[in-house]
Amino acid sequence: MxxxxxxxxxxxxxxxxxxxxxxxxxxxxxxxxxxxxxxxxxxxxxxxxxxxCSSGVFLNLGQIKPRMKFEKAWLSGVPAYAGMAAVDVYIGATELPDDDPRNKVFPGAFEYGGGHVIEDLVSGKPVRLRGIAYGTDCYPRREIEKTVTIRDVPEAILxxxxxxxxxxxxxxxxxxxxxxxxxxxxxxxxxxxxxxxxxxxxxxxxxxxxxxxxxxxxxxxxxxxxxxxxxxxxxxxxxxxxxxxxxxxxxxxxxxxxxxxxxxxxxxxxxxxxxxxxxxxxxxxxxxxxxxxxxxxxxxxxxxxxxxxxxxxxxxxxxxxxxxxxxxxxxxxxxxxxxxxxxxxxxxxxxxxxxxxxxxxxxxxxxxxxxxxxxxxxxxxxxxxx
Amino acid sequence: MIKKRLVLRFPPDLIDQPITYQLVKEYDLMVNILQGTVTPHEEGRLVVEIGGERKAVEKGLAYLSRLGVELQPLARDVHWHPAKCTHCTVCVPLCPTRAFTVSRENMTVSFDKNRCIACELCVRACPYKAIEILF
Incomplete structure (x- = not known):
């Protein structure tokens, strides 16, 4: 049965x-x-x-005064994809900081990347947010740099x-x-x-x-x-x-x-x-x-x-x-x-x-x-x- | 004249004794302290370079052993952090001396420090930085 x-x-x-x-x-x-x-x-x-490896997090970072539409964003130095609406970004697990030496000194250590940003967020640790924008009439702000934790952001969706x-x-x-x-x-x-x-x-x-x-x-x-x-x-x-x-x-x-x-x-x-x-x-x-x-x-x-x-x-x-x-x-x-x-x-x-x-x-x-x-x-x- | 780099571990009852002074004064040794930590109610840990005549160094080290100080060549101070380990077992086949072993029953990893020769192969292999070389 x-x-x-x-x-x-x-x-x-x-x-x-x-x-x-x-x-x-x-x-x-x-x-x-x-x-x-x-x-x-x-x-x-x-x-x-x-x-x-094929993992990542959509974050809505919350609006700021004056408002901003992120063109590029970094979380603790790791680039997050910002090609979506205003303050939505996606941080991918394998993304690396711009200044990580990669495999230039072989083999690279890859001490910190997107996966570590995600672990830091989950752990409630502060993450340094940096963003730039070209500025529009509705979203005039052109840059931001501040510390955020997972409690501060409206949404974080793995x-x-x-x-x-x-x-x-x-x-x-x-x-x-x-x-x-x-x-x-x-x-x-x-x-x-x-x-x-x-x-x-x-x-x-x-x-x-x-x-x-x-x-x-x-x-x-x-x-x-x-x-x-x-x-x-x-x-x-x-x-x-x-x-x-x-x-x-x-x-x-x-x-x-x-x-x-x-x-x-x-x-x-x-x-x-x-x-x-x-x-x-x-x-x-x-x-x-x-x-x-x-x-x-x-x-x-x-x-x-x-x-x-x-x-x-x-x-x-x-x-x-x-x-x-x-x-x-x-x-x-x-x-x-x-x-x-x-x-x-x-x-x-x-x-x-x-x-x-x-x-x-x-x-x-x-x-x-x-x-x-x-x-x-x-x-x-x-x-x-x- | 020889030089040795050692990790010294002092049990709690020895922390308040001027042992380094004795090494200098009684055994005529050069003692260069590279790193030191004392944890309250726990142990004292000193990374030192001891230099002097071979016989004097041997006598000095014998004196430390008699006191109950644990001596270890600096190169062997490899630390495994069980809390960071996910028991993935990726380090296990790389370890040439089987310091890392797996309990096949529950697939958990354990580390036998006495077998470790500090080749450091595992340090790079661990994705979670659960193995650390302490200097």
């Missing part, structure tokens, strides 16, 4: 919903089977925490075009020198292999055909409640899949949004990738309603079932060649070593499994306490199974 969102939310309201984490669901289905698990469990919580990738790559370096990438520092001759996914906890790997995650899905975002507003950029559901339907290469993505004023610095962290740039690490959690046996089976996904491609980031990735060195699974990656072309390679993550697990527990708690309700998508993502 299938369940509906309404029925599940009624149970949440009464404090009767059975909510388990993705890790717990794996054990339940292994022990009892998907059919019984579907009858017992109402919601499975998923989570992920890692660098998510709005990210691409987060929570469904699977990713494992990065290695086959060249004979160290390389510095968005997948971290990679030692020559495949000295290490870095991955970036929460694997069996990852939201889109627990709903591989987007039956329940769609436009309008309420999610845990940065410590508060946010929403999916679209399929993310580079959303690519039509890739090769395993027998269980899990994509073998990077596939779906989510565009998400939420009120930055309600978020916590614990889940919104500025990050610096040596030789690459600045970014934002973010915590996202998605509750998955166990509507039927099929959803129970999907959420029982295990790390050993999830296949991921190993890619050489010294030549193939930068040159845009679609060469794959081999496939491994997340069980092997989390155990600390994989074998690539006959060589044993130690692994490191960029996505934190420990923090992802914290999110699944936190979200579980929120739902059990009746503080978080599920929402039915108002539109499905491209490639979704009907």
């Amino acid at each position: 299938a369940k509906t969102y309404v029925q599940i939310n009624e149970k949440i309201a009464k404090g009767e919903a059975v909510v388990v984490t993705a890790e717990e669901m794996t054990e339940i289905v292994a022990a009892e089977g998907a059919k019984k698990a579907a009858q017992e469990v109402d919601v499975v919580t998923t989570g992920t925490f890692g660098p998510m 709005t990210n075009p691409r987060n929570a990738y469904q699977n990713y790559n494992v990065a290695v370096n086959k060249s004979d020198k160290v390389i510095y990438t968005y997948m971290g520092i990679l030692q020559p001759h495949m000295g290490n292999a870095n991955y970036c996914s929460a694997g069996q906890l990852s939201p889109l790997l627990n709903d591989p055909f987007y039956r329940t995650i769609g436009v309008g899905t309420r999610i845990f975002l940065g410590g508060t409640q946010g929403y999916v507003w679209s399929a993310g950029t580079q959303h690519n559901p039509g890739v090769a899949r395993t027998e269980k339907g899990l994509p073998k290469t990077p596939a779906a993505t989510l565009a998400v949004t939420g009120n930055l004023k309600e978020m916590s610095p614990e889940w919104v962290r500025g990050a610096s990738l040596t030789g690459y740039g600045a970014t934002l690490a973010l915590g996202i959690g998605v509750p998955i309603p166990i509507l039927d046996e099929e959803m129970a089976a999907y959420t029982a996904v295990r790390d050993e079932d999830i296949c991921v491609q190993v890619v050489d980031y010294s030549r193939d990735y930068p040159q845009g060649r679609n060469k794959v060195l081999g496939f491994v699974n997340y069980r092997q990656l989390r155990d600390g070593k994989i074998t690539v072309e006959g060589k044993e390679v130690p692994t490191g993550g960029l996505s934190s499994y420990a923090r992802a697990k914290d999110i699944t527990n936190l979200l579980k708690q929120m739902i059990k306490e009746g503080k978080f309700f599920l929402s039915e998508p108002v539109a499905q993502l491209p490639g979704a199974k009907a």
Whole structure:
């Protein structure tokens, strides 16, 4: 007997919903089977925490007397896009201060960028605002410089075009020198292999055909409640899949949004990738309603079932060649070593499994306490199974 | 004549003793204090360069050890800040001495300072500046 969102939310309201984490669901289905698990469990919580470069914040800075229409703006020296109405700006996670030396002294440290501005805002720390304008009859002011905090600005809305990738790559370096990438520092001759996914906890790997995650899905975002507003950029559901339907290469993505004023610095962290740039690490959690046996089976996904491609980031990735060195699974990656072309390679993550697990527990708690309700998508993502 | 750069850690009961004076007067050592901090009710931390005849330096360091001062070569003073660490594990495969390890059960990172040789590979690798070289 299938369940509906309404029925599940009624149970949440009464404090009767059975909510388990993705890790717990794996054990339940292994022990009892998907059919019984579907009858017992109402919601499975998923989570992920890692660098998510396609992130940023829309800020409305509030009008000033006399009024101003920003032409250019900087927050703590980091440029914010001002090509919108009056005092609206967008600060992107990877933006750098104009005077940052970048990679001129290689590898650059990228100590402070947009992601750090966002973390400072979330932390309530003062941020230095500078703006210039050409001046108009209705907006005469030409410059401003002042200190603001998140409490001073009318709105701060985290709005990210691409987060929570469904699977990713494992990065290695086959060249004979160290390389510095968005997948971290990679030692020559495949000295290490870095991955970036929460694997069996990852939201889109627990709903591989987007039956329940769609436009309008309420999610845990940065410590508060946010929403999916679209399929993310580079959303690519039509890739090769395993027998269980899990994509073998990077596939779906989510565009998400939420009120930055309600978020916590614990889940919104500025990050610096040596030789690459600045970014934002973010915590996202998605509750998955166990509507039927099929959803129970999907959420029982295990790390050993999830296949991921190993890619050489010294030549193939930068040159845009679609060469794959081999496939491994997340069980092997989390155990600390994989074998690539006959060589044993130690692994490191960029996505934190420990923090992802914290999110699944936190979200579980929120739902059990009746503080978080599920929402039915108002539109499905491209490639979704009907 | 040799010179050594050391991090000295004083337990709370030694903070009020003129130990540097003794090193100069009794052991004939040059003591150049590079950095010093005393935290109330905690420990004293001194970064020093100690110079003198090899034997005198050895005797001076033996005197410090007898008193209960913890000695560490300056190069090894690598600090891991658990509060800043997100347990992503990106530092783990880079560490040549396995000072960073992962508990595979819950995927949390821990740092064994005694294994660290201060190669600093992890410092650049950490996206969250959770590893710091303290001088």
